[in-house]
Amino acid sequence: MPKEYLPKIRRIAINTGGGDAPGLNAVIRAATLAALDRGWEVLGIRRGYMGLLQDEVDGEPGLMDLSDRVRGITHLGGTILGTTARGNLFGLEPRQPDGTWGPTDPSDDIMQRFGELGIDALVAIGGDGSLKIAHRLFLKGLRVVGVPKTIDNDLGATDMTFGFQTAVDVATEAIGRLHSTAEAHQRVMVVQVMGRHTGWIALESGLAGGADVILVPEIPYSVDRIAAKIVERERNRRRFSIIVVAEGARAAGGSPSYVEGTGRYGGIADRLAAEIEAATGKETRTLTLGHIQRGGSPVPYDRNLALRFGAAAVHAIEMGNFGCMVALQGKAVRSVPLGEAVTDIKRVDPMGEVVRTARRLGVSFGD
CATH class of the missing domain: 3.40.50.450 (Rossmann fold)
Structure with missing residues (x-):
């Protein structure tokens, strides 16, 4: 001009x-x-x-x-x-x-x-x-x-x-710290990260943190498939599993979890943990990272x-x-x-290169 x-x-x-x-x-x-x-x-x-x-x-x-x-x-x-x-x-x-x-x-x-x-x-x-x-x-x-x-x-x-890379860094460190305690107690650990409509934080931190299962809103999951992954690890003498789930993830044919009476996303980790424990008999604990992903330098x-x-x-x-x-x-x-x-939302591509990489490494998306 x-x-x-x-x-x-x-x-x-x-x-x-x-x-x-x-x-x-x-x-x-x-x-x-x-x-x-x-x-x-x-x-x-x-x-x-x-x-x-x-x-x-x-x-x-x-x-x-x-x-x-x-x-x-x-x-x-x-x-x-x-x-x-x-x-x-x-x-x-x-x-x-x-x-x-x-x-x-x-x-x-x-x-x-x-x-x-x-x-x-x-x-x-x-x-x-x-x-x-x-x-x-x-x-x-x-x-x-x-x-x-x-x-x-x-x-x-x-x-x-x-802000995204910082959130991924925080989540990745948390996931990494859970490996030793999960293995020591032979537990399943479900880590809930932010991501209402998209699963970028779950995908990137789950891959970097060595998660066994990653659940994102773009790929509806089946509890039976998740349980099968945990049982497979048991057969291979890997008696613990790390699951990373975005707060907006949902089961196939189901809906996301909301905090009762608020309309806010939340509670997926607790719901999923109860379902996994019932399906596998494995002790399952949860960690919701919440706003710690937003805070800090x-x-x-x-x-x-x-x-x-x-x-x-x-x-x-x-x-x-x-x-x-x-x-x-x-x-x-x-x-x-x-x-x-502001009209185009960028979603995780279920057939994208990062998802394909995770699958090749043996990560389950619950589908």
Whole structure:
């Protein structure tokens, strides 16, 4: 775009939404430093969009001047801006003053606040849900550049999302530590990892951790097939087994497990352990890694990818490339249309090379 047509940028904002992921602070730091290098002001919005609508959030100002707040945060987990998994602006149904529930849409108020604050563009860091919100705001006229964030690595437009490699590293270490205790007690160990709709964490960590069975949402399983694998190992004097299961995995013809009364995925490890014990007579224990996969310092790969994404997002703003998401494609970070980026979920291919590799090594997928 010719320089005379590029937008005049003086102030940008950054927010983080959805579940946290290792590397969020690295994105914030990179985007802030890149913006400051261009002479722009940088505001951080606390807890998604809450900081725009409230003077204070959790006892802190809703907006944060990031110019002197990003030193030494690349290695930190979490996000200095806070986040929320309940930030859907479109179709929320919060409790009304009279005690009833009803839909609300604060997006017009948010657009007004962006104008009042003189914010010329937003760097929205989030997963598919948060980026869908950002895309809707873009369609209402907000200059937006998205940065993909999800430990599930399930956004189709990018080869990798930051946080995924750290989650895999955490899960792999946990699986590896279970081998010795499982063998000592001759037990079956069922390890539940995150992955509601896709099984990337289960697949990568299970393969790296030497699991005997890996269960992912994309490949429905049979308890009989899992039991057969355990019995086969018994015949070969391998009297323990390690099973890695994604939280969204399901039996053939069945449905995923949910935490009772919450609508959240969970409980698959306990249900599966009871079924395996009944089918094999083997003592079976469970480990649910849960949010430990989200916490802690990002591994170097995630730090570097996050830094690249943050700098690329500011470059996109400088070039006037709004309504896009930065993405890793091959070895390069590129910009892709935001509307397309949030519609394509990247699922484990049951016939893909990684699954085939695992099968050749004797891993069962319960099918």
